Amino acid sequence: MALKEQEKRPVAAKGEHIIARHLIEDDYIKEEKNLVIDGVDVSGRWNTFIFSRVNPKFDRSFFSEIKKTVVGSRINRCWQCGMCTASCTVTPLHRRFNPRAFIYMMQLGNMKELKKYVDVAWRCVGCYKCSQRCPKQVNPAEMMEALALVMKKYFPEEVESKLKVDEDVKKIYEDMILGNGRLDLAKLHISSMRKMGRTKELVDRIEGGAVLKMVKDGRAFSLLQLGKPHGWKKSRQAIEGYLKKVDTIEKN
Template identity: 30%
Template sequence: MPIPELEKSIIKGVIQKDKVVVDGVEIDGTWNAFLMERTQTGYDPTVWDEIANTLEGYTISACWQCGTCTSGCTMREYDPNYGPRKFIDLARKGDKQGLIELQNSIWRCVSCQKCTHRCPKGVLVEEVVHAIHNYLHKHGLVKKDPGTIFDELFLETVMKNGGRISELTLGAASAKAGFVSLGVKDLIMMSGAMLRSGLIKELMKPSKVKNWDRVKKVLEEAMKEEVRPE
C-alpha cells in the first residue's frame, strides 16, 4: 500500500527506492519501502506491569490493537482524542508523556461497555481504561479531573448521609465538578421545591438506608486500593 502523502512527513526514516531488483523481480518504490531501525527512549516498561497487576487492568496484555473498541466507542463521537486502543498502546509502551497529553480525554469514559462487548480478544476494555486512568492519578501525573471530583463528592455525601443522596448535595457536587453552573436563583428555586416537598427535613436529618452498617462496610472495602490477588 502506498504511503499516503500526508503521512510522509510524520513517518520518519522511510527508505524507498524507485526500483529494486530482488531475485530477478523488480520491486517499485511502493513495495520496497521500509523503516529505518530506530531507538525510542523515555518509555517506562513498569507501567504495563503495574496496570496488568490490578483487578481492573489484568486483561490489558491480551489486546492486539485491532481498534474495534475505538471504532464503536460512545465517547469517541464527542471527543476525537478519546480512544481506548490508543490508551492501551501508550500504557503498554510506557509512554507516560503521551498519556499525560490526553488527560483531558481519558477520564471521559461513560462505562457503556460497548468496547468490552465487541473486543475480539476478551479484553475488559472499559475496566482497562479505568485502570490506566487510575495509574495516572495514583502516580500524581495528572490533575484531578471533573469526573473524579464528582465521584468523590458523591461518595462523601453517601457516606455522611447513611447511604442517601439529596438533590441539593448532588447539584452542589455537579456544580463543583463543572458539569453544571448553579446561580443563586437556581439554589433558591431548588430550596423552595425541597421545602414544599418536605425533602428539606431529609436533608437536615437524613434517615439511613436499610442495613446501612453492612452497606457501609461494602463501600469501605470497595474504596480500598485494588490489587490483583496472586
C-alpha cells in the same frame, strides 16, 4: 508591494517557518523569540530547535504493574484491532479519547504520550460497549479504570491542575451509591439535564414519549421498586471505610 506586505507580518508563531509544521507538536519545538549569543542576534527562526521524536525504549515494568491490578489484568491480550474505539460512546464527542491507543501506550510504557491525555483519559462513561464488542475479552472499559489509576499515580500534578471534580455530580453519585447501593440512571439523567439547563427537553416528544411508554409497559414502576443489593449493609460499611481511607490519604 511585496515588501509592504512583509512589513505588515505579525511576529512569527513558534516554529512557523517549519515545512509540515502540523506534524510537529508544540512541546517538540524550542524557539526563543529574543536571543542574543556572543553579541549576535539569533532571535526567532535562527535558534529554532526540534527535539528528537524518537522513542528510545519500551518500558515493560509499567506493563507488569498494570497487569497485576484487577482491572488491568488482561492488558496482555490486546492486539490493537480498534473495536473498542470504534464502539466507544465517548470518542465521537472527544476525538482524543482513544481506548485502543491508551492500551497500546500502557503496553509499551509510553508515558510521554500518555501524559498528553491527562485531560481526556477520564472521560469513560462506563457503558461497557467496548468490553462487549472486544474480540479478545480485554475488557477495555475496566482498562480505562486502570488508566485512571495510572494517571493519578504518575501525573498527580497534571491531574490536579487539568481535572476539576464537579462537586454537585460527585454528591449525586455518592448519595446514590451510599443510599441505595446502585446508580439510579433516571435520576442521574434528570439531574444532568437540569444542570445543563435542558429540563424542558425532558417532557418533549422524544424523552417524554419514552417515559410515557415506560409507564405504559410497567418498566417505570419496576425501576422505582429497585431493591438494595444483597448484603448491602456490609458493602456499605466497606465503601464508607474505603472513602474515609482515601480521604485521609488525600488530605495527607
